[in-house]
Amino acid sequence: MEYNEIIKKIIKEKGVSKEVLESKINDKILELDSLVSKEGAANIIAGELGVDINGTDLAEEIVNIKNLLPTMKNVSIIGKVTDIYPISTFNKDGKEQQVGALSVNDGTGFARVVFWNDSMSIFKNINQGDSLKIINAYIKENKFGKIEIHISFRSKVRINPENVNLSNIDISKDIKVSREKIDLTEIKKDMDIKVVGMVVQLFKKNCFFNVCPECKKSVKADDGAFMCKEHGRITPERKLFISYVIDDGTSNIRCTSFSFDAEKVLGLSTKEAIELADSHEDNAYPIEHMMNKVLGKEIIINGKTQFNSFSNTVEIVSNKIIDKIDYNLELKEIYEEVKYADKN
Numbered sequence: 001m002e003y004n005e006i007i008k009k010i011i012k013e014k015g016v017s018k019e020v021l022e023s024k025i026n027d028k029i030l031e032l033d034s035l036v037s038k039e040g041a042a043n044i045i046a047g048e049l050g051v052d053i054n055g056t057d058l059a060e061e062i063v064n065i066k067n068l069l070p071t072m073k074n075v076s077i078i079g080k081v082t083d084i085y086p087i088s089t090f091n092k093d094g095k096e097q098q099v100g101a102l103s104v105n106d107g108t109g110f111a112r113v114v115f116w117n118d119s120m121s122i123f124k125n126i127n128q129g130d131s132l133k134i135i136n137a138y139i140k141e142n143k144f145g146k147i148e149i150h151i152s153f154r155s156k157v158r159i160n161p162e163n164v165n166l167s168n169i170d171i172s173k174d175i176k177v178s179r180e181k182i183d184l185t186e187i188k189k190d191m192d193i194k195v196v197g198m199v200v201q202l203f204k205k206n207c208f209f210n211v212c213p214e215c216k217k218s219v220k221a222d223d224g225a226f227m228c229k230e231h232g233r234i235t236p237e238r239k240l241f242i243s244y245v246i247d248d249g250t251s252n253i254r255c256t257s258f259s260f261d262a263e264k265v266l267g268l269s270t271k272e273a274i275e276l277a278d279s280h281e282d283n284a285y286p287i288e289h290m291m292n293k294v295l296g297k298e299i300i301i302n303g304k305t306q307f308n309s310f311s312n313t314v315e316i317v318s319n320k321i322i323d324k325i326d327y328n329l330e331l332k333e334i335y336e337e338v339k340y341a342d343k344n
């Protein structure tokens with residue numbers, strides 16, 4: 001491959017500027033005491049950056065997301081982008097660093113893909129619904145036990161590649177959030193929304209509801225016994241349920257969160273909440289206990305708005321809560337790990 005073709009390919013795949021790339025190539029020539037040609041140096045840089053300049057990547061074996069295992073390396077996957085998370089920015093050694101993440105679904109499963117530093121220029125060009133082909137990524141298990149696909153400087157990411165057809169994958173049910181957050185003043189009923197706000201009020205009341213342990217449907221006590229329409233008399237499982245108000249600086253709105261989302265907002269696991277409630281014989285006690293920590297907490301809420309005819313207002317029912325501080329911390333941890341992994 002000729003010099004110009006090589007650098008064109010590197011620029012296309014890595015999103016680096018021509019100036020940066022040419023200075024890297026010149027540095028490489030100097031480093032090698034001018035023993036290589038410009039073309040030879042460009043070849044070396046391409047190799048270092050993981051850009052395959054010999055043929056296409058059609059031969060890459062694609063792994064199904066459901067078959068990904070932690071510690072796998074040089075993995076290639078394809079998938080449709082279902083969700084893009086906000087970019088996290090932080091300072092590291094006086095330099096501003098960015099980490100971005102998105103979710104992909106390939107029809108067999110979904111996983112989060114983590115981008116950082118050099119790959120951020122690619123990340124910023126990706127939209128919800130895009131098909132991605134990711135080559136040479138490595139797999140990690142995050143602290144929640146979920147599989148994550150990490151993009152390193154050796155990875156290649158192709159957005160909507162020609163030879164990949166994912167039109168058979170329906171991701172409409174996965175798409176719950178939009179890339180851009182909206183202001184609370186713009187909220188109407190029946191919208192899928194993403195709001196970044198602060199919890200300014202938390203309602204102290206019973207924070208549990210009961211479900212059938214089999215089908216997870218909500219059950220109510222009838223004469224002291226819990227009956228599921230399908231499973232008869234059951235011992236219910238308790239799930240968390242909370243109501244609160246968030247404020248995003250433009251307005252405020254009442255929100256409801258269940259189960260995992262409620263755990264995120266409260267900062268308590270369901271098990272911990274049950275223990276607190278039982279030991280105080282008060283189903284509102286977990287809320288009282290966490291009140292000071294929850295108020296002022298910044299969260300990212302993905303959810304649906306609905307009209308509450310009782311209060312005559314629009315409310316949000318969350319379907320995914322991200323604790324902003326946790327999220328930034330988590331991305332920072334990921335960043336440290338990726339940086340380490342890239343050096344080894």
Ligand SMILES: [Zn+2]
Nearest residue numbers: 212215228231
């Ligand atoms: Zn049931």
